[in-house]
Amino acid sequence: MxxxxxxxxxxxxxxxxxxxxxxxxxxxxxxxxxxxxxxxTIRIGEINSYKAQPAFLEPYRQGWEMALEEINAAGGVLGKKLEVISRDDNGNPGDSVRVAEELVKREQVSLLFGGFLSNTGLALTDYARQRKIFFLAAEPLTDKIVWHNGNKYTYRLRPSTYMLVASLVKDAAKLKKKRWAIVYPNYEYGQSAVASFKTLMKAAQPDIEFVAEQAAPLGKIDAGAVTQALADARPDAIFNVLFATDLGKFVREGNTRGLFEGREVVSLLSGEPEYLDPLRAEAPGNWLVTGYPWYAINTPEHKKFVDAYRKKFNDYPRNGSLVGYSALMSIAAGLKKAGSADSDKLAAAFSGLKVETPVATITYRAQDHQSTLGAFVGRTGIKDGKGIMSSFVYVDGAALQPSDAEVKKLRAAD
Incomplete structure (x- = not known):
């Protein structure tokens, strides 16, 4: 060369x-x-059924967005800002697991929170167990999340179906109605609520009879047929578990057919503004319900929350707003206590964790990972052409739990 x-x-x-x-x-x-x-940043994955259940979940999203802004404005947690990466699961358990895997593998989130429907919540609970990643179930109500399917990595914020039913049973038993009809959405949440109602009411009122039971497909109720079937049974009282659009159809058809005249109705969730407000002047009168009377809770902590929410969104809060806000505030408190986003450390930190929410100080129980967030119980009414809750009381979630011995039998894994 x-x-x-x-x-x-x-x-x-x-x-x-x-x-x-x-x-x-x-x-x-x-x-x-x-x-x-x-x-x-500490990356947090959030999964929910935004397209399937917008009435509850749009306010819920605004709730956690407000909490995120407050947390980061105060310097974040452990010297880092929080970052929430959100995905929609289409109200489908299979999609819940798929997007959870995407968040963990592709987005490299450190933990998960969210869920709305009980079936998607159970899918995420099992995913948390298998992947050993922390999951805070913000909204799903089925008891199985903290009992039969409970695991080390899963905690739950909202009261369970058992707790919500228990908050109503004392007053329901005082009605001294013997013949009861039941209507519910035919999936895990509805089935779980009905099972708890039957068990607790039989214990409180041994002579009770259940004379009719209508299980409607979720989101597809034939309100005319259901209402007529209940009326034909001639019950003294009705226990309702329907919500969202199913509730609206049931109330309107029941009003038209006179189903509720002269009958007591005990109803889960029907005092929540997400479901009560759309009915406006058609809202049911004098039902015994659980709900969220945001307009009449006068504690300083709650007023601060409402004022901040209205200033940020130019709207009033719904129950979803409270749940979303409290969920992310719980995660921030857990991270601070754990000193890390490691799932094992975070799971240990949540055991016995105390969190200040706008409505109460809550504790995440060590024995079943259920928070002690309670329920507002009162009667429905109409004021200025819209439905409200009146004569309500807040029932502490700590008073709505089964015994520790019962929980130990129910909880299959840890």
Missing amino acids: NSRLRFKFRLTHALQFAAVTAVLATVGFSGSATAQAAQA
Whole structure:
């Protein structure tokens, strides 16, 4: 090889080496920058059925967004800002698991929260168990999340179906109505609520009779047929578990057919503004319900929450707003106590964790990972052309639990 060719060969290799070095440096810098960016925040995955259940979940999203803003404005947690990456599960358990895996693997979140329907909540509960990743079930109500399907990595914020039913049973038994009809959505939440109601009412009133039972497909109730079937049974009282659009159809058809005249109605969730407000002047009168009378809770903590929410969104809070806000505030408190986003440390920190919410100080129970968030119980009425709750009381969730011995039998895994 002559000197001219040798020089050209060396120059070419030098340029190639320089180019490769530059690329590697760029890749290294990019990777380092990405890692630094990831380390600068605590990434949290959120999963919910926004498209399927917008009435509850749009306010819920606003609730956790407000909490996120407050937490980060105060400096974040453990010296880092929180970052929430949210996904929609279409109200489908299979999609819940799919997006959970996407959040964990692709987005590299450290923990998960959310869920609305009981079946999607159970799917995420099982995913948390298998993947050993922390999951705070914000909304799903089925008892199985903290009992039969409970596990080390799953905690739940909202009262369970058992707790909500228990909050109503004392007053329901005082009605001294013997013949009861039941209507509910035919999936896990409805089935669980009905089972608890029957058990607790039989214990409180041994002579009770259940004379009719209507299980409607979720979101697809034939309100006319259901209402007529209940009327034909001539019950003294009705226990209702329907919510959202199913509740609206049931109330309107029942009003038209006179189903509720002269009958007591005991109803889960029907005092929540998400479901009561759309009925306006058609709202049921004098039902015994659980709900969220945000307009009449006068504690300083709650007023502060309402004022901040109205200022930020130019709207009033719904129960979803309270749940979303309290969920992310719970996560922030848990991270602070754990000193880490590690799932094992976070699960240990949530055991016995106390959190200040706008309505009460709650504790996440060590024995079943259920929070002691309670329920507002009162009567429905109409004021200024819209439904309200009146004569309500707040029932502490700590008073709505079965015994520790019963919980131990019910809880299958830890």
